Amino acid sequence: MGVAVAKELEEQDISLIFVEKDASKAETLKEQGYDVEIGDISNYETISALDVLNIDVAFILSSDDEANIKALTHLKKLKQDIYTVSKVNDQNIKDRMEAAGVDLAVLPTRAAAKAVVQAVEKAAILKKAHELMRVIKEMDKGKLGIVVHNNPDPDAISGAMALKEIAKTVGVDSEIIYNGLIGHQENKAFVNLLDIDIERMTEYNPSKFSNLALFESAIPGVNNFLPPDAQVNIVIDHHPVGTTEVKADFIDIQPEIGASATIMTTYLKELGTKVNSELATALLYGIRVDTQEFKKNTTQSDLNAAAFLYPLVDHEILSKIETPSMSTETLDILGHAIKNRQLTGSYLISNVGSVRDRDALPQAADYLLNLEGVSTTIIFGLTEDTIHLSGRSKDARVNIGVVMREAFGEEYGGGHATSAGAQIPLGVFSGTKDKHNLMKLVEEAVVKKLFEVIGVDMIEKETEKEE
Ligand SMILES: [Mn+2]
Numbered sequence: 001m002g003v004a005v006a007k008e009l010e011e012q013d014i015s016l017i018f019v020e021k022d023a024s025k026a027e028t029l030k031e032q033g034y035d036v037e038i039g040d041i042s043n044y045e046t047i048s049a050l051d052v053l054n055i056d057v058a059f060i061l062s063s064d065d066e067a068n069i070k071a072l073t074h075l076k077k078l079k080q081d082i083y084t085v086s087k088v089n090d091q092n093i094k095d096r097m098e099a100a101g102v103d104l105a106v107l108p109t110r111a112a113a114k115a116v117v118q119a120v121e122k123a124a125i126l127k128k129a130h131e132l133m134r135v136i137k138e139m140d141k142g143k144l145g146i147v148v149h150n151n152p153d154p155d156a157i158s159g160a161m162a163l164k165e166i167a168k169t170v171g172v173d174s175e176i177i178y179n180g181l182i183g184h185q186e187n188k189a190f191v192n193l194l195d196i197d198i199e200r201m202t203e204y205n206p207s208k209f210s211n212l213a214l215f216e217s218a219i220p221g222v223n224n225f226l227p228p229d230a231q232v233n234i235v236i237d238h239h240p241v242g243t244t245e246v247k248a249d250f251i252d253i254q255p256e257i258g259a260s261a262t263i264m265t266t267y268l269k270e271l272g273t274k275v276n277s278e279l280a281t282a283l284l285y286g287i288r289v290d291t292q293e294f295k296k297n298t299t300q301s302d303l304n305a306a307a308f309l310y311p312l313v314d315h316e317i318l319s320k321i322e323t324p325s326m327s328t329e330t331l332d333i334l335g336h337a338i339k340n341r342q343l344t345g346s347y348l349i350s351n352v353g354s355v356r357d358r359d360a361l362p363q364a365a366d367y368l369l370n371l372e373g374v375s376t377t378i379i380f381g382l383t384e385d386t387i388h389l390s391g392r393s394k395d396a397r398v399n400i401g402v403v404m405r406e407a408f409g410e411e412y413g414g415g416h417a418t419s420a421g422a423q424i425p426l427g428v429f430s431g432t433k434d435k436h437n438l439m440k441l442v443e444e445a446v447v448k449k450l451f452e453v454i455g456v457d458m459i460e461k462e463t464e465k466e467e
Contacts, residue, residue, distance in 0.1 A: 001061045001087060001108075006034065017055075019046060021062075041071035052078040060086040060102075065093045072100050122270075128252060129270040135234060135250040137170050142210030144174035144233075147224050148198075149217040150423075151180035151359065154190050155259045156216035157198060158286035159236065161279055162264035163213060169273055175209075177201045179225035183359025189324040190285060193317050194278045201225065216260045218246045218253060222411065236263060242410070258294075258302040261286035265305035280312035285321060296418075330360040337364035337379050346375040346395065347454070351443045354435060355381035361390035362421065369394060376400065380446060385430035387442055389422040391415070398454065407449045 006016060017035040020026040026036045039046030041062060058075050060068045068086055075082050085104045088094040094105045136144070146163055148156040160176045167174045176198045182191055191198065204226050213234035214224060218241045221228035235248040240255040257263055261283040268275050275283075287306055291298045294306070336352040348368055355361065358381065365379045375395035381388055389408075393400040401420040404413030413422035432438045 002059065003029070003032075005059055005061070017050070019050070040067070041074075042067035044074050047071060047074035048078060052082065055079070055082060057083045057085065060084060065089060069093075069096060069100055072097065072102055076101050125266055126270050129267045132166070132234070132250055132252070132267060133170060133271065136167050136172050139172060139211040139233060143208065144172050144211045144213060145209035146174050146176045146213045146215055147217065147226055148176060148178045148215045149223045150178065150225065152178045152182065152198075152216070153184075153286075153289065154187060154282065155261050155286035155290040157182075157191065157196060158279070158282035159260035159264040160198075160213075160215045161196065161282055162261070162268055163215060163234070163236065165275075165279060166264075166267060166271065166273055169271075172211075174213075175199055181358060183357045184363065185324040185327055185330060186321060187359065189321045190282070193320055194282050196278075196282065204230065206230075214248070219244055223414070236260060238263060256299060258297040258299055259287040259290035259305075261290070262299075262302045262305040265309060266301065269305075269308050275309070275312055277312055277314045280309045281314045281318055284309040284313050285318060327357065329355075329357045330363060333357070333360040333381070334364050334367060337368060341368065343374070344451075346373055348374045348377045349447060349450070350377075350379050351439060352379060352381040353439055355383060355388070358383055358388045361388055362392075362419070365390040365392040365419075378450060380443075382426075382435065382439055382442065385426050387422075387424040387426065387446070389413070389424075389446065391420045391422075393418055403450065403453050406453045 002018060006018075009016065015035075017037060018026070018029050019037045019039055019041055020029060021038070021040045023038055026038045029036045037046070037050065039049065041047065041060070042064070052075060058071075060071050060075075062068055062071075065088070068088075072084055072086065075084060084102050085106065086097050086102045088097055088105045088107055090107075094107060097105045144167055146160045148160050152160075157176070164174045164176060176196075178198060178200060179202055182188055182198075190196070202225065212226070212230060212232045213236070214220065214226070214232050216237050216239070217224045218235050218237045218239070219228075220226035220230040220232055222244075226232070232248045234250045235246055235253065236251075237253045238255060238257045238260050239253075241253060246253065252263060254263055265283050265287070267273075284306060287302055287309075288294070291302055294303065333352050333355055337350045340352065341348050341350040348371065350364070350368065352361070352364065361379045361381055365377045368374060368377045368379070369392045376391070376393040376398050378389060378391045380390070389404065391400040391404060399417040401415035401417055404415055404420040404422045407413060408422045408424055412424050413420065415421055426432075426438075429438060
C-alpha cells in the first residue's frame with residue numbers, strides 16, 4: 001500500500017521517505033529510486049531519527065496495528081500538528097487510532113467498496129453513451145437534423161453542438177435547426193462570438209433529413225417545429241415530460257439534472273470525444289445560464305461537468321458574451337413594461353404591446369420582479385401571429401409553470417416553478433389591423449384566465465391585508 005500511495009503522489013512535486021523494517025524490501029524500494037530508512041516504526045528511536053519537524057504528512061500503513069498505534073504516538077509526541085493518515089483493518093482499531101489522535105483513518109475494505117460503487121455508476125453512464133453511439137452509427141445514410149426547441153437558449157444550442165460533434169466522430173453529418181428567434185442580446189452574442197452554425201427553419205422539410213434528434217424537447221410538435229407525426233431517432237432533454245409517451249430509438253430524459261449541456265458534457269467525457277474551446281465555452285455557458293450560476297437546480301453532475309469544461313474554456317470570449325450591449329428595442333420594451341405595469345396584490349402584470357424581440361419579455365419579467373412588494377410578474381407582448389407571455393415568481397405558493405399550463409393548456413404554456421412562459425397563436429385574429437384593440441382584448445382574456453387559475457380569492461385576501 002505504501003508503494004501504491006507513493007505512485008499516486010508521483011505526479012505531485014512531493015519529496016517522500018519510506019520507513020521499512022524488512023531489509024530486503026527496503027533494498028527493493030531503494031532500487032526503485034525511493035529514499036528509505038530501515039527500522040521498526042514501533043520503536044521511538046526509529047521515528048525520532050527522522051527529521052519529523054520537517055515532515056508535513058505521515059502515512060502509517062504497516063500491517064501491524066499495534067506498531068501503527070505506537071508509531072502514531074511517537075510522531076505526535078515529536079510534532080503535535082503533523083498530519084497523519086493510517087490504514088486500519090477494523091472498526092475497533094479505527095476507534096483506537098482516533099483516540100490516539102490520527103487525523104484520517106482509512107478502512108481499505110470500505111474505500112474499495114466505494115470505488116466499486118462509483119465504477120458501477122460510471123459503467124451505467126458509459127453504457128448509455130455507447131448506446132447513443134450505436135443509434136447514431138445505425139442511422140440511415142444522409143443527414144441528421146438536430147432540432148432544438150423554439151427560440152433556443154444557450155443550453156439547448158450548446159448541447160446540440162455536442163451531439164453534432166459526437167455524430168461527426170462516427171461520420172454522420174448533421175445540422176442544428178430551430179424555429180423562432182434567438183433574441184436575448186446575450187444569446188445573440190453567444191451565437192455570434194462562438195460562430196455557431198445553426199439554421200433557422202420555419203417549416204420542416206422531410207426530404208432534407210434522413211434522421212432526426214430532438215434536443216431539449218421531447219415530443220414532436222410541442223415547442224418545436226416538427227409535425228406531430230415525425231419519426232424521431234434521438235430524444236435528449238432535462239425537462240419533465242409528464243404523461244405523454246416519448247418515442248425514439250434513444251431516449252435520455254433526466255429532469256433532476258440542471259442543464260442538458262451537463263448531460264452532453266458527460267457523454268463527451270465518457271466517450272473521450274475531443275472538445276475544442278468553442279464547444280467547451282458554449283457548454284459551460286449553457287450550464288451556467290440554466291443553473292443561474294449554480295444557484296438553482298444544480299447537481300453534483302452539473303458541477304463535475306463544469307469542472308471538466310473549465311480548463312478548456314475561452315474565458316475572454318465568455319466574458320464578452322456576458323456583457324453585451326442592450327439593444328434599443330430591449331430597452332424600449334423594458335420601458336413599456338415599467339410604464340404599463342398593473343399591480344394586484346403582489347402580482348404585477350404588464351402588457352408591452354407589439355414586439356419584434358420576444359426574448360426581451362423574460363428580461364422584463366426578471367427585472368420587474370425586483371420591485372418592492374412584487375412576488376410574481378407576468379409580461380406579455382404580441383408578435384405578428386402569437387401572444388408571448390413570460391412569468392416569474394418568487395412566491396413559494398405560486399408555481400408559475402403550473403399556472404401557465406393550467407391557464408393556456410400544455411400545448412401553449414409551461415415551465416418551472418419560478419420561471420415559465422406561454423405562446424398563444426392568434427389564429428384567425430392574426431390578420432387584424434387594429435392591433436391596439438386586439439391587445440386590449442387579449443389583455444382582458446389573459447388576465448382573466450390567469451386570475452382564474454391563481455385564484456382571485458388569494459389575491460383579494462392579500463389586497464385586504466395590505467389595506
Ligand atoms: Mn435547459
